[in-house]
Amino acid sequence: MMIDTQPFVGQHCETTTVGTLLGQLGIHLSEPMLFGLGEGLAYTIWKMKTMDFPFLGGRIKPDLITENIATNLGLLLTVKETTSQAKAWRMVKELLDAGHVVGLKLDCYHLEYFSQPTHFAGHYVAIRGYDDHQAFLVDTQQQGTTVVTSLESLALARNEKGPMSSRNRYFTLAIDPEHPQPMTRETLAETVTTAIRKNAATYLNPPIKNLCYKGIEKTSREILRWYDTSNNVQEEFATTAMLMERAGTGGALFRNMYRDFLQEAHQLTGAENIKAAHNAFVNIAHDWSQVIALFEQVGATGDRTYVEQASELLKSLAKQEQAAMQLLL
Template sequence: MIIKDFKPFNGQHCETTATGSLLNQLGIEFSEPMLFGIGEGLGYIFWNMKIMDFPFIGGRVKPDILTENICKNLNLELEVKETSSVKRAWENVKYHIDHGKAVGLKLDCYHLDYFTNKIHFAGHYVSIYGYDDEVAYLNDTNQQGRDARTSLRSLALARNERGPMSSRNRSYTISRSGEMPNLKDIIKKAVLNNATDFLNPPIKNIGYKGISKTSTEIKKWFETSTNISKDFQTSASLMERGGTGGALFRNIYRDFLKESAIILESAELESASEDYNEIAKMWKQLSGLFESIGETENIVYVNQASEVLKELSEKEKSTMEKLREACL
């Protein structure tokens, strides 16, 4: 069973790509930056737990929240299902596909057949639009080939994996529930909410405070790591190519602000877009320093990375303060 009218979403980031493809089915078509911005998606987290091989650096709000915000702000109905039963998990998906409705999935990309870089990351998203006796048909990001296929067995393993950021076989669908609000109002509300959250993190490893904290934590990480090369190079790869952070989300948010500045005729949003263009370049520089740390194991690059993070914290705080004032 394959949904004939399914229109794949063309995206760089997994959750906007998965959710965007579900919106396409409803005739709701936005650019990826606009979806990310409407979803109040820009954020930061430095997350380190004993069960993790190395700390996680994320450049967006935590998993699931982006899609929840998109649906809330666009006045759409989001139906989420989770279960510990692998059989029930598949039935939840199969039912909707059999009725012509694509489904969003959250899973661990490690198990997917088409992923060549085998790293456990349970916060990955895809949409599924078809299946046969052996294979699932998925819409993934451009980096992963967009039109992807994996065995039903690998999909079940990916969905049922446990660990950081995992869910209990989470699947979701989206439906219309009424009139969509005015886009100008949606944008202003989303920017204000995103800026307010970024500037008022509940704990010190989130938002601009989290970026600042990372400037000291990477020194501890360097000193305690049992495999500096693997840790820092893998982190750099995840940020730049895996879609967890780095310049990716800053570039996407830059483009959202640029698009929104035209819609709202706002010089303030245009200026903030230019700020994030420079901020994104600094994140690119940071991932390069992480690569150098991994290649040389030289603390000089750790100290340089620490200084870049301190500056990034101040720049992002300042830009978000401007955005908050512009949308009050």
């Protein structure tokens, strides 16, 4: 069976999944708008002893974008997890049979359409149908948007353990029948303003120095140490550049996406502070692209000079982002 719904075409897995679920509810918003309503902008530098090199992330924790979108749009979000693979599939199958598209969180390593599988348990897809052997999914544009994988591989992906995993997590979105919120230009403008302020407040008050503008500043120092201690400088910096630019971030570590959200937000609200912040993020996104290009040069040449240049640019970016988010607060 296949639910007749329009797949969302997106670059980031969580917003693509949420966009597909929202489409079934008759709510059609751009991916930058979803990212902004999800209060998604952040920054993380994360390094554990078991990791060869640091992870640099540009968004808030997995699951939070979905939760924030549901809260800001006044929707009912239902989330379930279970350790039972049989129960996990039975519950999703019942929802599909009832005509509901379902969001899944899983480890993309097991999905058969991934050409270069790697373990990442924070991946999202929407499931919109199945037959006796296969599941019909919606994934990012990079993966093909409408894709198919076997039911066996889907079960493995959903039940995987590891960092960021939520075993067999699935979720649905619904209109709240007791408090429906009609989507008008005025109500969306109010919702956007609220989301912007909350995102800015969170960004400007990081609980630890690994996060947000403080994390960017820390990264400016850590990449020099990383270069000096790495056993495989070129591969590690090249891989990081690829993850920052092309692994579902919308480019420039989600800054392109937030820049475009602010442009839409200004068109909705007419707020001058949002316009000024948008202009700031035009430069911020450009500078992040430059950092990524410098990482690519390290990957190509192994030359420390490019790391030093990236370090200086990151110091500037920390200040730029702090100032831009202060405008939005």
